[in-house]
Amino acid sequence: MILEGLRRAFEMLLSFDPQVWGPVRVSLEVSCVATLLAAVAAIPLGVVIGLSRFAGRRIIVSVLNTMLALPTVLVGLLVYGLISRSGPLGAWDILYTPTAMIIGQTILAMPMICAFTVASVERSDPRIRLSMLSLGAGRIKASVAVALENRAALAAALAAGFGRVFSEVGVAMMLGGNIRGYTRNITTGIAFETGKGEFALGVALGTVLLVVALAVNFAVGYWNYRGGRRQ
Amino acid sequence: MQQAAGNGTMLSLRDVRIVRGERTVLSVEKLDLAAGIHVLEGPNGAGKSTVLLAAAGLVDLAAGQVLLDGTVLHDGMAPAPVERRRRIALVFQDPYLMSGTVREAVEIGLKIRRVGSQERRTRVDPLLERLGLKHLASKRSTKLSGGERRKVALAQALVLDSQVLLLDEVTVNLDEASKQTLIDILRERAGGGHQVIVIASHDSELAHRLDARVHRLAGGRVLDDGVRRP
């Protein structure tokens, strides 16, 4: 039965079956947008935390690291409470839409990207900032230069954030609702189809998930390595 | 003793104290550096680099002030305000070059000051030529030898034509020809009488060739007040 399932799964993948590629598209779109939105906030914040030396900095960093383990269903629950009909943002009417999934995944990706950014800035070459300051740069320009010189490590941070949200189920299920052709993504699709006995479709979706997750993991490792090199 | 008056340009440290960790690594009651060339001499750990970092406004002062022509350049927390720091250029003991080409690296300070591309070119080109860097202009700055990297760092600072020029162990890795070129450039600039040039070095021959005033440092203190070696 497993072999037969595998064979049918590959047929579906190769024939561009919309039952497979629909959820793949939703996953890619939602997770890419969420990762980019998270990065816009998390990278500058991470650079500032990584370069500064105020009291209580250590505490912020450990809170951040703890948030990496934030269960996805808790984030789902929190956002659900905000956007469901009776919630404070109920008027937006966005529950069970891709927008809701994006909000949840953005919240999930932010601590990941921020923590990676802090770590890379902390172990980056301290001479970068000092050189820029000595050449007449203001603090902001000097910080931007630190980010640019560490762009490989920041790419790893992005990939790590994307890896976190791309493979999660909790937020997608609770806020997206697994609506076929609309909010059904790879992970909710797998859970649903397998439960229904559609094993081959589950395997086909699982294959895409695995390939993307491996590629992302490889990218994180590669960029981390590049980011660690020094002059 | 050196002339304190004259055309006026004067870099001064007053009651400067710098603490790193728990330790006071620099304690300078009074150091006046008039226009011209000064060499800070002393063993490793004497505090030479720290004096330069303080003058550049890049290290916290636990006490005291750095003054240029009587106005405050730096006191308290680093970094000093940007408009003050822009009166000074510093070449680090172990320079880091941003990724990009050699030309881009040398232009950074001018770009930061919003100097137009035409003027950047007319200021950078002759300097690259003179330092023997012209053929490297479009080479990536990460692919340079130690000596080449130091010359690029020098060019980065020299091109700014700032009132104060601080050079940390600047002749390390330089071949004799490059060293002579640098000495010529520095002597020309000092001849103008408006620039304060301070070099940290333990190469005493250098001080002689530059006809510099020598300030000996040890244990974070200045031992003598700018003697000119015969």
Ligand SMILES: Nc1ncnc2c1ncn2[C@@H]1O[C@H](COP(=O)(O)OP(=O)(O)O)[C@@H](O)[C@H]1O
């Ligand atoms: N970043 C730093 N952290 C702690 N101590 C430092 C740091 N930089 C320099 N020091 C200490 O300050 C003292 C003076 O150093 P430095 O000015 O670099 O000496 P020099 O340039 O004369 O060799 C040394 O004892 C050194 O260990």
Ligand SMILES: [Mg+2]
């Ligand atoms: Mg030194």
